[in-house]
Amino acid sequence: MLEVRKMEKFADFMYYLLTSPFKRIKKSQNQWYMLFQVLGSYMDHAGEILFEAREQTMLATCDASMLQSHADDRSIVRYPGESDENYRKRIANYTEVCRLGGTNQGMILAVRKLGFDDAEIKTAVELTGVADRWAEFYVIVHQDIDKEYPIGFDILKSEVRKVKYVTAKDNYRYLFLIKIITPPAELKLKSKSVIKIDNYNYLRLDGTWSLDGSQTLGASYRKFLVKQRSRIQFTTPTGRVGSINRVVTHNDWCLDGTYLLDGTKEMDAYRFEEEIV
Incomplete structure (x- = not known):
């Protein structure tokens, strides 16, 4: 019966193949064994390189540094973050x-491979009930609020538009899930938003200038750090909310004739409104 041995080194395997007459000399003096030790080290190194x-x-097994080489074969660009x-x-x-x-399966697969494991596609008619929106669809992403956000919204939108039906309009909805074992008396949700605003140095109309073309109303571009804090509270008897609208105003002055252009007021107001749910 042939004896099967497990050999880790190439030198041991070559020595094992020798016939008995060549093995009568002990290994420390056997020239064949010494030769196999030298040649075997080169063969073992070559084998490691081939396996690598x-x-x-x-x-599936390549290092992270080799991912770009595989991506280049498919003309894929890595997104920031x-x-x-x-x-x-x-x-x-x-x-x-x-x-x-061009199919829902393709869009769902594209979304999931960005890190959004729980995603679905619904038509706008199915989701909103508006029959006129027959050419629109929604990408609905379910995300645990404690889970790290995998990728930016612009990247998600770009990947969906690569595979969606060409004439369909894409919309997006995020559903953040909160697991509550014991309902508290008060539920607080804190969110952090980073907003970039480009400001310009303003000139005050303080009444000292005549608007006759002799002065130039110019401004210089500067950047300022901006912080914004929002607080939303809502309660209902049933615990369900149909819709939530968010309205933000800042120095909302109305030029109704009660203000003089004498420099006492700064006309830098803005207002925007958005539907949250």
């Missing part, structure tokens, strides 16, 4: 996403 090359040529795992998934599913282009 095999792993790097496969997307994209994790290695999401990037690997997006590369691996590129062919399947292209094959399913």
